[in-house]
Amino acid sequence: MNDLPSLSVRKLTKLFSDPDRPDAISVGVRGVSFDVERGEVVGLIGESGCGKTTLGRCIVGLQSADSGDIVVGDTIFSALRGKALRRFRKNVQIVFQRPETSLNPRMSVYTFVRQALRNFATVRKGEERVRIEALAALVGLRPDTLDRFPHQLSGGERQRVAMMRALACEPELIVLDEPTSALDVSVQAQVLRTLKDLQGEVGASFLFISHDVAVVRYICSRVLVMYLGVIVEEGPSETVLAHPVHPYTQALLAAAPRITPKPDPGLSLTGELVLGDVRPHECPVRPRCPLAHDRCHKAPPMADLSSGHRAACWLAHDSAPSTNMTTARERT
């Protein structure tokens, strides 16, 4: 059991069709597979609308997938009922971009977090106060914050409360969906530092959804790059973010804001993220890729490049030591 990944996502698909464009292929998540190992912090990046939130919501069970499996530890989500489903819900928590959507305006911080402890019976009643104070300290909240209500808290404090509640459930995995992007820059840095400190202190794995490459570089040891519902590149953060192989990742990084100007402006994609222009069996990036070639009409398999670095691009295959013959949408 302990050697199993915290999370395995297997061929997960969740599609939304556009009623205005019935002939276009649907948007959402298309056959995504990946693992998050125990204690690992994995980033999920990609342009707005590429399916990051849909994937996160399917993983925590807020959205039902059309097909595929979510496996947490040794438990397959699609097969759960009753007590097992309850255990799953305890084990997989989510922190949203806007914490006010999950806090209860009528509950003090203390009552709100205590509710999570009681829901999942993680500690005995007599130990609740000690546990809640310890959780407050863990996320960097002063003890007096526990008696306040959400409207009496700053945005950063609210986000820390949301993290506190997630941690109170002692989860296996926490999905953090753009947890700092609604905060002021200075508060963002403080909350990110707390998140980084938490990594060594709690056993949970994190799936960190973001469109901010700098944040992912700081927080995550591994990164998944998503485009139009498909993972197009994945690997250790320092490798993927310093030496991206897929033209989409290169363009995404070239477009990321930087403090110092780049000597080389890098690759850029043409047009906008539009699914209607993509045929189901071709490379999803082809219509916008400046390096597109005839062979891109067939979706490229993932190429294994080096220790966990993989890219779904024919160009990557030209330089890859070996070829994995499954496509990005079909990996198991």
Ligand SMILES: Nc1ncnc2c1ncn2[C@@H]1O[C@H](COP(=O)(O)OP(=O)(O)OP(=O)(O)O)[C@@H](O)[C@H]1O
């Ligand atoms: N409930 C829904 N009904 C119809 N379409 C949806 C629904 N939820 C998401 N979509 C569509 O699915 C696609 C992926 O959306 P999603 O929110 O997952 O992307 P995202 O990468 O998280 O974007 P952002 O960074 O802007 O949050 C988008 O085109 C979106 O419009």
